[in-house]
Amino acid sequence: MDQLKDNSILTLIDQFQLSPHPEGGWYREVIRSGLTVKRSDGHQRNAITGIIFLLGKDDKSCWHRVDGADEIWIHLQGSPLSLWRLDPNSNEIVRLKLDTAQPMQMIPAGFWQAACSQGSYTLVSCCVSPGFDFDDFKMLRDIPKECWPEEALSELI
Template sequence: MPDSSPDTTTSTRSPQQVVDQLIREWQLTPHPEGGWFKELHRSALSVQRNDGQQRPAITTILYLLDAGSISRWHAVHHADEVWTHLQGSPLSLWTLQPEGGVAEQTVLSLHQPVHAVPAGHWMAARAEGQYSLVSCCVGPGFDFGDFEMLRDRPSDQHPAGALNALI
């Protein structure tokens, strides 16, 4: 487990040094949607979804976006995702109904640290400063078989309201 000393967030380090230290200490790897991640927990408890698929009850990752990264539009089908702001700059999280509409922006910070994204809804995110460190919990647990990137759909199948800069 990484050193949790206050040195990670002290003002003597540049934001890039903090990002580099978080990546190194937590052994974060690139995520397909953008940014960096590491799975921290995959429940041993298994649940059966309504469609009959078995999944862990819950999974949890650490997720890091630096100033040059975005979490591109993606959806987790058949599972809710809860985003929790842990450290760094506020994070803008956009959500969109599965069929489209108006993208809603929620800013996660110390003042509003948690937001739940319902199963099948589109989501995208961006750090509003040098970096944002969040935890993402998915239940039933995450499986890449339930994950869809909007960029993988033909553009004529993109839901209305998906901000192009986040595709």
């Protein structure tokens, strides 16, 4: 991992005690509400969860989705972030940008999403409500290729 030679990346990983995330990049959960809610599908989840998430210049947040929960991305520091949102019903893909001028974006429940930094690194916070659970997390690369949305950018798989 060449980016680990970059002191700013090493410093942030150390400062926030980040670990590798299955979708790519580095993360640590920092918030998990004690309040629980019952989703419409009957599953109980914490009301909200939040992570700190770091993408270096060579990292990518590969196509994934969170079923049953919306995700809000919040730009904290570093370069702008490219965030793609792919509607699973219409196959419409939208490229969103997070930076100091537009620091927040939301990905609706069940939408495919992927991201990458537009520079040396991007530090964001991601908040999920109802709270994140890996049981609701799906990676595009883990489902049969014939089920992949046609519009999913292959470099982000």
